[in-house]
């Protein structure tokens with residue numbers, strides 16, 4: 001799927017994306033780059049991230065290796081990205097890990113680790129970009145939620161709890177940052193056919209569930225998520241804040 005809209009307000013903006021090396025994140029990196037934005041992204045997967053940077057072939061796309069569970073490193077990388085590309089005006093909190101886990105077996109340490117990968121960095125990245133957005137007089141923060149818990153999915157309570165809490169975080173921060181014209185929204189994907197989902201999770205039974213669950217039966221691709229992110233980041237969305245924007249083919 002090729003995106004066709006152009007948003008002049010995104011040209012030259014600095015966008016920071018977490019988990020940009022693969023999946024939806026890689027589509028986000030490419031889509032913002034195609035709008036003429038300068039894109040900084042972090043990931044733990046160095047090979048795929050470097051390959052993406054090489055493919056896009058521009059100094060306007062920078063990869064910073066970073067494990068987001070290390071908040072100090074994340075804060076340092078955000079400062080470095082702002083120094084390299086200019087003050088950050090768009091943040092997309094995208095990184096997560098939907099590893100399945102049995103609720104009977106989770107230890108307190110595993111629980112904390114799960115929330116650190118899936119939720120904690122959203123807050124600390126938002127906190128770190130706030131001074132740049134305030135200085136610029138506007139900003140857009142986009143938090144990736146998930147339809148999983150809306151649809152009552154089991155098998156990963158740490159992930160679903162994180163994703164549910166991101167919606168609360170979105171509304172709380174939108175209220176705190178709104179007076180500075182910083183908008184905070186939650187982009188809620190349905191079941192997106194990333195390479196990882198296709199190779200690890202999408203079997204025949206899953207295809208049947210998708211066919212039954214979605215109103216529009218076409219496969220949901222990462223670009224459809226990016227399309228909504230571009231709109232939410234653009235000035236055209238200047239009065240959209242504190243909301244969920246669901247892109248799921250009409251499932252929930």
Ligand SMILES: NC(=O)c1ccc[n+]([C@@H]2O[C@H](COP(=O)([O-])OP(=O)(O)OC[C@H]3O[C@@H](n4cnc5c(N)ncnc54)[C@H](O)[C@@H]3O)[C@@H](O)[C@H]2O)c1
Pocket residue numbers: 018019020021022023024025042043044045066067068069093094095096097098117144145146147148188189190191192193194196197
């Ligand atoms: N794919 C789906 O069906 C789906 C559905 C609902 C919500 N989402 C949400 O959309 C977002 C992107 O999903 P995806 O399917 O592309 O995910 P993914 O697991 O395929 O990719 C996430 C990216 O984050 C990176 N990452 C993971 N842990 C990290 C860490 N500790 N530090 C730095 N980077 C790390 C990974 O290397 C990867 O590049 C996530 O927030 C996910 O919860 C996805």
